[in-house]
Amino acid sequence: MEKEKPKIVKKIMFVMRHAPHGTIYSYEGLETALIMAAYEQDLSMTFIGDGVFTLVKNQKTESLGTKGFVATYGVLEDYGIEKIYVDKQSMEDRGLKPDDFIIPVQVKETSEISALMEEQDATVPY
Amino acid sequence: MEKEKPKIVKKIMFVMRHAPHGTIYSYEGLETALIMAAYEQDLSMTFIGDGVFTLVKNQKTESLGTKGFVATYGVLEDYGIEKIYVDKQSMEDRGLKPDDFIIPVQVKETSEISALMEEQDATVPY
Amino acid sequence: MLHIVNKSPFTNNTLTECLRFVTQGTVILLIEDGVLAAKSGTVYSSKMTETLKKNEVYVIKADILARGVSPIIDGIKVTDYEGFVDLVEKNKVHSWV
């Protein structure tokens, strides 16, 4: 899709803190990320708290009758969103490890995530 | 208001667990209680968790520009809802005591509230 | 009595609060994000294991599958919406929404 490219490139981080399925935040948040990806900004996505459940493998929503949107997170990289961070403590508190996720992620310490947040021009929380 | 009185009298408990103002549950929940009061059922209202903040004295919403509905809880008794229970631990965890409330309440132990819940025909959670 | 909880125990204190009011014979049903409490090896799982010593805990299978919750804590019973209905038929209900 051809877009008139703005000259400004900003650092924008999506901060995902909601579990998938119980509420729509991680689904509609993904929609935002995919649209924003067309604007050639410096995007990243960080999973904190229950947000880390979003990327868990083997989510099967057929028996709920809802759209299984989580696989779509797999296309983030194709859309140029390559910086995917997971908060280590959130992951460990929930009994998860990097292998449990559908895509490769960068597991970060609390202090590293704080530093990344401070670098951003804007954070978009969902 | 004349209502055709149903012959059934049920024990119905409103269970209020939300803080006031941040969300509408305690306000719209009160609306339900006042309507249901006209049906001459055996009603009670129990405040658990952040619900205990609902009855706190000296709530001044003028500078928020919102409706100060909390005083309306004061009419519950006039509407025949006389069983007002407050969970003791929720109250103490939040640094509150019976004097802090706008109306007289019955402070109950956890086990007493459990027993009261089990007596109900229905609980209405807000 | 049947207590229904639909919130994640990692984000919200609803399940913890509910468990305080549980007595002998109370049944707990976890639905929606509430089923995250059924995952083994989390900071919440010992609380669930403790609860299972005195109370039955059920989860909705569709919610477990949707979230890929695995493995689940030993002793938690997996049911479907018809099982949910049966629990409601057998017990008085409180929804901790």
Added chain:
Amino acid sequence: MLHIVNKSPFTNNTLTECLRFVTQGTVILLIEDGVLAAKSGTVYSSKMTETLKKNEVYVIKADILARGVSPIIDGIKVTDYEGFVDLVEKNKVHSWV
């Protein structure tokens, strides 16, 4: 950096999670039900007192008044919406919604 929190710390873990990411110089602004964390004498107040040793904490006066939160913990600063705007002007912002 300014962290904005609008949830009650008694119901939701948002403030606790936010405080984990706070560093030297981070400012915390409590709004809406978040101001309940400013009440003294609660199970959460020692956590706030600890936070105040390293960080500035603000609350919105209108939210404090609406909820009758009193007394508030020593050291917490009370501000209004214009003060909120000034904090946003001085700091990058993250909203913990």
Added chain:
Amino acid sequence: MKIAVQVIEGPYNNQASDSAYHFITAALARGHKIVGVFFYHNGVINVCNMAKPPQDDRNIQKRWGELGRENGIDIVACIAASKRRGICADHVIEGARVSGLGQLTDMTIEADRLVTFG
């Protein structure tokens, strides 16, 4: 057994609508009677007839209308909650209606169980 259902969150935004729907269809399959479904708080959004979700997704609002029509279930959204939110006034899905909190009261009194989804 007679069951009343209350839903207090909006469709799609929260899973409550889906859970309530699956619970009700299972209750009907088990031979129980659903005395009514009452929508309150943001739940009132469930009966708006203008939903156009993505084609590969369920249409929650339409599904409520069908459930009401096909099973003779009273599907009611609270009028005060609807007015406050400014929705659904002239756009209520066929098979549902907007009415007062007295309907919730009637359902609760008539039913053996009230189950709330939120």
Added chain:
Amino acid sequence: MKIAVQVIEGPYNNQASDSAYHFITAALARGHKIVGVFFYHNGVINVCNMAKPPQDDRNIQKRWGELGRENGIDIVACIAASKRRGICADHVIEGARVSGLGQLTDMTIEADRLVTFG
């Protein structure tokens, strides 16, 4: 300074709309520019023009329209989120509009700060 605002919860149900409104009026009083207000998730309910709240209460939706018209602020609700919820299609308050997530992107890029209320 240029500020963008996002609101992700519905009016009345959550205080987010009120906080955002008070924040914006204070920002305008301080001489800042509001580059836009974007409504997402249940926040889209903020722009429906059929609200009839009790007479002694504020009319949040109407207030957003006035804020947009009187201050030339772009007030935008997400179209995908609106369609899913089935609301506001032909009933958008004067002074607001329904558009895509590109608007949120534009606002975020243009602004010095994005503040989200939810």
